[in-house]
Amino acid sequence: MAFEVPAWDKGALAVKFKPGTNPAIDAPKTKPKKLKQKKPKVKKSERKQKSKVKQQINSTYRLGKGPLAPPVESSDSEADDEMRAMHKIRSGRIEKQKPPAKAAKDQKKQLTLKPALLQAAVESMETTPTPASAPSTSAAPEGALANKLHAELMGGRFRYINEQLYTMNSKKAEDLFRSDSGAFDAYHAGYRQQVEKWPSNPLNRIIKLVKRLSKTAVIGDFGCGEGKLAQSVPNKVYSMDLVSRRADIVACNITKTPLEAQALDVAVYCLSLMGTNLNDYLLEANRVLKLHGNVYIAEIQSRFEDVREFIRFMTSCGFDLVKKDVAVNYFYFFHFRKMRHVGKDVKLKPFSLKPCLYRKR
Numbered sequence: 001m002a003f004e005v006p007a008w009d010k011g012a013l014a015v016k017f018k019p020g021t022n023p024a025i026d027a028p029k030t031k032p033k034k035l036k037q038k039k040p041k042v043k044k045s046e047r048k049q050k051s052k053v054k055q056q057i058n059s060t061y062r063l064g065k066g067p068l069a070p071p072v073e074s075s076d077s078e079a080d081d082e083m084r085a086m087h088k089i090r091s092g093r094i095e096k097q098k099p100p101a102k103a104a105k106d107q108k109k110q111l112t113l114k115p116a117l118l119q120a121a122v123e124s125m126e127t128t129p130t131p132a133s134a135p136s137t138s139a140a141p142e143g144a145l146a147n148k149l150h151a152e153l154m155g156g157r158f159r160y161i162n163e164q165l166y167t168m169n170s171k172k173a174e175d176l177f178r179s180d181s182g183a184f185d186a187y188h189a190g191y192r193q194q195v196e197k198w199p200s201n202p203l204n205r206i207i208k209l210v211k212r213l214s215k216t217a218v219i220g221d222f223g224c225g226e227g228k229l230a231q232s233v234p235n236k237v238y239s240m241d242l243v244s245r246r247a248d249i250v251a252c253n254i255t256k257t258p259l260e261a262q263a264l265d266v267a268v269y270c271l272s273l274m275g276t277n278l279n280d281y282l283l284e285a286n287r288v289l290k291l292h293g294n295v296y297i298a299e300i301q302s303r304f305e306d307v308r309e310f311i312r313f314m315t316s317c318g319f320d321l322v323k324k325d326v327a328v329n330y331f332y333f334f335h336f337r338k339m340r341h342v343g344k345d346v347k348l349k350p351f352s353l354k355p356c357l358y359r360k361r
């Protein structure tokens with residue numbers, strides 16, 4: 001498979017020495033003179049760096065495995081670099097990339113961007129990329145550089161927003177999009193690019209599935225993004241997301257929708273169980289679904305530590321498992337059925353899935 005990674009233990013090799021050739025064993029057994037060894041002085045900056053690395057390793061959500069989880073050594077420092085890069089671009093200076101020795105010698109030398117180029121890069125970071133507004137690759141080398149900067153900054157912005165959405169509760173996610181009007185479009189521009197890298201879009205499987213249901217079934221698309229499901233099936237679909245970019249999409253928090261109780265036959269969550277308060281997400285689904293209504297969930301495989309625990313959580317929210325597809329294939333698919341009404345005031349153990357953090361490529 002294209003993304004398979006060899007097992008960690010495959011790298012360890014045992015080296016055998018012929019008799020008389022192993023310097024460690026064959027050296028004459030004279031008593032070595034005791035030498036007083038001075039402890040090498042560790043610079044303050046090196047100590048700081050070491051403790052930063054330790055902190056990264058201790059940050060548990062970064063230890064997730066799976067095809068989309070980042071390697072342990074990536075992320076924080078990468079995100080920091082990106083934030084610093086953005087800051088530099090905003091303040092009009094970009095340092096030349098140099099090999100470490102040269103860079104140390106010549107630390108203060110900077111590349112000053114022409115104002116027009118700088119403006120293009122900053123604007124492209126702040127606005128949604130569209131084919132018409134993105135800088136053209138066919139232009140002069142400056143255009144190509146602005147284009148590259150644009151892509152890198154947008155990628156960084158997407159990864160930053162994505163990480164926020166997976167590590168905060170739904171109320172904070174709502175505040176995030178409210179306080180930053182470009183964030184939703186920036187997120188979805190990055191998400192579209194991410195989808196293109198996947199072997200398939202899980203939403204297409206859900207669309208196929210909904211097409212097999214009765215045309216009269218009323219569907220709720222919770223966290224619909226750009227609302228593709230509604231455009232692909234003949235059913236009545238309530239498309240809901242934190243931000244609406246189309247008249248038929250309801251802008252709301254899916255933990256608290258404007259739908260009436262028991263209004264839906266089907267609830268769909270395609271990669272949208274993002275917040276840290278999943279109890280609120282699924283208790284709202286229980287409220288708005290009819291008894292024996294269906295829930296279809298697609299999620300990224302690497303988000304699950306223990307699938308049984310997830311199924312238990314769903315049961316506590318009133319849903320019994322009908323079918324699951326948890327073959328190793330990037331995405332897991334679940335079909336649950338609402339078997340009992342569960343009030344929103346029920347006391348449940350908080351539940352969340354692991355965040356899905358994308359790597360810089």
Ligand SMILES: C[S@@+](CC[C@H](N)C(=O)[O-])C[C@H]1O[C@@H](n2cnc3c(N)ncnc32)[C@H](O)[C@@H]1O
Binds near residue numbers: 170271
């Ligand atoms: C990864 S995107 C997937 C979008 C769409 N389901 C698809 O498959 O194309 C997840 C979406 O869930 C939305 N989302 C996450 N938590 C939400 C919440 N509490 N309320 C509304 N939307 C939410 C995000 O805004 C985002 O648009």
